[in-house]
Amino acid sequence: MPRPIFDCIVIGTGGFGSAALYHLARRGLKVLGLEQFTPAHQLGSSHGETRIIRQAYFEHPNYVPLLLRGYELFEELEQTSGKKLFEQCGLFLSGPPDGETIQGANLARKLHQIPLETVDASEYADRFPGYKMPEDHSVVFEPVAGFLRVEETVRAHLDEAQEAGATLKFESAVRSWQPEQNQFLVTTDQEEFIARKLLITAGAWASDLLQGINVPLQVRRKVLCWHPVQSASYNLAGGAGCFFFEMPYGLFYGFPSLDGQTLKLAEHTGGNDISHPETLVREELEGDGTSVSNFVTNCLPELSPQSVRQAVCMYTMTPDHHFLIDEHPDHPGLYFGAGFSGHGFKFTSVIGEVFADLISSGKTNLSIDFLSAKRFA
Numbered sequence: 001m002p003r004p005i006f007d008c009i010v011i012g013t014g015g016f017g018s019a020a021l022y023h024l025a026r027r028g029l030k031v032l033g034l035e036q037f038t039p040a041h042q043l044g045s046s047h048g049e050t051r052i053i054r055q056a057y058f059e060h061p062n063y064v065p066l067l068l069r070g071y072e073l074f075e076e077l078e079q080t081s082g083k084k085l086f087e088q089c090g091l092f093l094s095g096p097p098d099g100e101t102i103q104g105a106n107l108a109r110k111l112h113q114i115p116l117e118t119v120d121a122s123e124y125a126d127r128f129p130g131y132k133m134p135e136d137h138s139v140v141f142e143p144v145a146g147f148l149r150v151e152e153t154v155r156a157h158l159d160e161a162q163e164a165g166a167t168l169k170f171e172s173a174v175r176s177w178q179p180e181q182n183q184f185l186v187t188t189d190q191e192e193f194i195a196r197k198l199l200i201t202a203g204a205w206a207s208d209l210l211q212g213i214n215v216p217l218q219v220r221r222k223v224l225c226w227h228p229v230q231s232a233s234y235n236l237a238g239g240a241g242c243f244f245f246e247m248p249y250g251l252f253y254g255f256p257s258l259d260g261q262t263l264k265l266a267e268h269t270g271g272n273d274i275s276h277p278e279t280l281v282r283e284e285l286e287g288d289g290t291s292v293s294n295f296v297t298n299c300l301p302e303l304s305p306q307s308v309r310q311a312v313c314m315y316t317m318t319p320d321h322h323f324l325i326d327e328h329p330d331h332p333g334l335y336f337g338a339g340f341s342g343h344g345f346k347f348t349s350v351i352g353e354v355f356a357d358l359i360s361s362g363k364t365n366l367s368i369d370f371l372s373a374k375r376f377a
Helices: 015-026 061-081 100-112 121-127 150-163 203-209 290-299 345-361
Strands: 005-011 031-034 050-053 091-095 117-119 138-142 146-149 167-169 174-179 184-188 192-200 218-228 242-247 250-254 262-267 272-274 309-317 324-327 334-338
Touching: 005 015, 005 184, 015 031, 015 150, 015 345, 031 150, 031 192, 050 061, 050 345, 061 100, 061 150, 061 345, 091 100, 100 138, 100 242, 117 121, 121 138, 146 150, 150 167, 150 345, 192 345, 203 309, 203 334, 218 290, 242 290, 250 290, 262 290, 324 345, 334 345
Parallel strands: 005 031, 005 192, 031 167, 091 242, 192 334
Antiparallel strands: 050 146, 091 138, 117 138, 174 184, 184 192, 218 262, 218 272, 218 309, 242 250, 250 262, 324 334
């Protein structure tokens, strides 16, 4: 019996792969998603309950148009799936007035008319109870920011992709791929599949499957912490939102307490580089969370400085900390998304649409040139 030929195979069905499958299937393409683990698993980079989403993007203003489209697509996914995925609770940024965070957010506001409010120091105590801002900091507040429920978002993309006709195979690790007569042969532990196009969104495992792009991808071990709250000031139900601090010793972010018992926060900087995701130590190590505890002591006086729970995830870093989204230089029809460098999940919906554009027509109307691998040529 001849093997079925798919329009596209997607390798890796985490944040970005699940979104690509959703958009491809809804366009009527015959698509296959291959995942080495279970759906919405805890072993990569798309877990931990929550991820911040915001529009005043201080990392680079070119991300903002992608985010604006992403907001529309997350709303569409909520309507399609019937699930509450996005919580618009606002976000304040606290940092030196001449630092990257405040300067970058204000630049995004100026270039893209993003709603962003400068908060006077006299208002901090009333607006943000439970937080102690350093005296030399400025604070801006973005009302349209909030957080995504990360595992639920991945599941929604997968469920709706399957509903639209996508084939999904879990616990099916890809061992190799190769071009075969203008198509691609993909081999897993159990089977072989053929597709006209191939998309690799394998997260921390991307380097195993992406030879020839000549961009080093460094996998970094990161720790998420949950600390007990000692005040109702941090509760989502009471109106608390997300936060981000640019401190002299690192960048820290966190969320409101969802259960009134603990609050999730982490350091965006720092972490330990590892040689391969298979070598990741998932158990708690000595020193894990120390910088977060110091930050809590300095800036969140009504939060216990000792965590009661931790989780480990991975950042896959590019040299400049910006994403890689491109077509393979040696294999037309093979697209990849990699190196999301710890700030990618909020883009999953829109980058999924970008991949669907590229795979179905070879082009997209959204501006992604600044994310091309060619910048490292």
